Amino acid sequence: MHEKIAKSILSARNGMNIYRGCTHGCIYCDARSTCYQMEHEFEDIEVKINAPELLEKILKGKRKKCMIGTGAMSDPYLHAEEKLGLTRKCLELIDYYGYGLSILTKSDRILRDLDLLKSIHRKSKCVVQMTMTTYHEELCKVIEPHVCTTKRRAEVLNIMREEGIPTICWMTPILPYINDTEENIRGILDYCIEARVYGILFFDIGVTLRDGDRQYFYRKLDEFFPGLKETYIRQFGSAYEVPSPNRNYLKELVRQECKKQGIVCDTNRLFEYMHLYEDKQAGEQLSLFDFC
Numbered sequence: 001m002h003e004k005i006a007k008s009i010l011s012a013r014n015g016m017n018i019y020r021g022c023t024h025g026c027i028y029c030d031a032r033s034t035c036y037q038m039e040h041e042f043e044d045i046e047v048k049i050n051a052p053e054l055l056e057k058i059l060k061g062k063r064k065k066c067m068i069g070t071g072a073m074s075d076p077y078l079h080a081e082e083k084l085g086l087t088r089k090c091l092e093l094i095d096y097y098g099y100g101l102s103i104l105t106k107s108d109r110i111l112r113d114l115d116l117l118k119s120i121h122r123k124s125k126c127v128v129q130m131t132m133t134t135y136h137e138e139l140c141k142v143i144e145p146h147v148c149t150t151k152r153r154a155e156v157l158n159i160m161r162e163e164g165i166p167t168i169c170w171m172t173p174i175l176p177y178i179n180d181t182e183e184n185i186r187g188i189l190d191y192c193i194e195a196r197v198y199g200i201l202f203f204d205i206g207v208t209l210r211d212g213d214r215q216y217f218y219r220k221l222d223e224f225f226p227g228l229k230e231t232y233i234r235q236f237g238s239a240y241e242v243p244s245p246n247r248n249y250l251k252e253l254v255r256q257e258c259k260k261q262g263i264v265c266d267t268n269r270l271f272e273y274m275h276l277y278e279d280k281q282a283g284e285q286l287s288l289f290d291f292c
Contacts, residue, residue, distance in 0.1 A: 001045045001080055009054040013275075016055065016070040018086045020046035023079045024106060025146040027220035028173050031073055034212035045080050052089040059097040066277045068094050071104030071129065079146075081109060091116040098281075100124040102274040104170065106131045108148045108156050114163065121165050125278040127198070128160050131170040134179040135187025142224050143178070150191070157195035166198040168270060171254070173207035176235075177228060180205065180244035182253065189257050199264035199273070202254050205247035208240055 010016055021042045022029060032042050040046060048054075070076045076087040091113055094101050101120050103110070110117075110128065120126040130153050134140045140149045160167045169192050174180045192200055209217060221229040236242045244250065258265040264273070 001047060002040065003047050003049040005050050006048040006054060009048065009051050010058055010068070014066055014068050015072055016051075016068060016090065017073045018048050018051045018070070018076060018090065019074045019078050019080065020048075022074055023146055024075060024144060026106075026144045027224075028143065028175060028207050028213070028217055030208055030210065030213050032213045032216050033210040035210060036073075045078060047080060047084065047086070049084075049086070051086050052093060055090050056093050056097075059093055059099060065097075065099050065124065065279060067100040067102050067125070067127075067275055069102040069104075069274070075105050075107060075147075076103060077105045077107035077109035088113050088116070091120070095120045095123070098123055098279070100126065100277045102127045102129065104129040104131070106144065106147045106153065108152050111156060111159065114159070117160075117165055118163055121163075123279075123281060125166075125276070125280075127166050127168060127274050128157075129168045129170055129201075129274075130157055131172070132188050132191065133171070133173060133175075135184050135191070136179075139179060143175070143220075150188070154191035154195060157191070157197060161195050167195060168199045168201060168274070169197050171200055171202040174202070174205045174244055174247075174250070175207050176242060176244045177231060178225065180246050180250065182246075182250065185250050185253060186257075189254065192263065193257075193261050197263060199270045200254060200258060201267060201270055202251065202265065203267065204241070204243055205250045206241060206243035209236075209242055210240060214238075 020038065021040065021044060022031060023043055023045060081087050091101065095116050117126045117128065132150050132153055134143065134150060137149050137151055157167050171188055218229045221232070232242070255265055264270055
């Protein structure tokens with residue numbers, strides 16, 4: 001872990017990444033890709049140590065309130081967060097200044113900040129997104145080794161349901177010949193139905209592989225799934241998008257189950273929902289893109 005004095009903290013669309021790199025060890029992580037031009041080892045986490053100061057300056061100066069997103073490139077609840085508490089400090093600012101929050105994680109460390117999530121949602125809107133790739137606990141420990149398993153993530157979703165905080169499941173990536181089975185998809189769906197999630201994002205049922213990411217993924221295939229790398233190379237070559245051979249059947253399965261359960265699975269609609277700021281105290285809804 002090393003510290004960096006950052007020059008900025010929010011993207012043009014109000015996305016925030018306090019950390020760069022990851023210690024969760026997921027075998028498929030796109031953030032390892034060389035296109036992101038990371039100048040340090042992936043597990044040597046870069047910490048934007050001045051993130052709260054930068055964020056407060058921006059939030060104080062914005063003309064209109066909006067949703068602040070975090071977790072798209074680096075999980076806000078890495079192991080380092082336990083000691084540093086930078087995510088919590090930023091959530092305190094989002095809460096204090098009355099902004100909304102859209103937060104994505106794989107970690108149950110988010111429960112530490114449940115008080116702030118509830119407070120943000122009372123004033124505007126808080127959307128908690130949880131990645132869930134495999135129903136099988138032992139497989140989860142292989143493909144996502146250094147973070148809580150799917151069963152625990154489902155428990156987090158249930159807690160959010162009890163607190164009235166809307167949730168979205170990222171059912172992605174689904175790795176060809178590893179977790180692209182009907183049994184696995186139905187297992188994740190059962191968790192989502194129990195938690196009464198607002199939506200499920202599943203994209204095209206597959207995984208993306210780029211330079212840097214692909215090499216690491218293939219090393220892990222050799223380690224845990226001997227012979228599977230050769231199948232990938234033979235079937236997919238150097239393609240960026242690596243779809244499951246079962247994708248059409250599995251996508252339709254998810255769509256039909258979501259329709260039956262009243263769960264939103266339209267990608268555009270879900271992203272619009274996550275970007276829509278709500279001021280509950282004023283009774284207003286403002287579009288992130290129109291006003292921020």
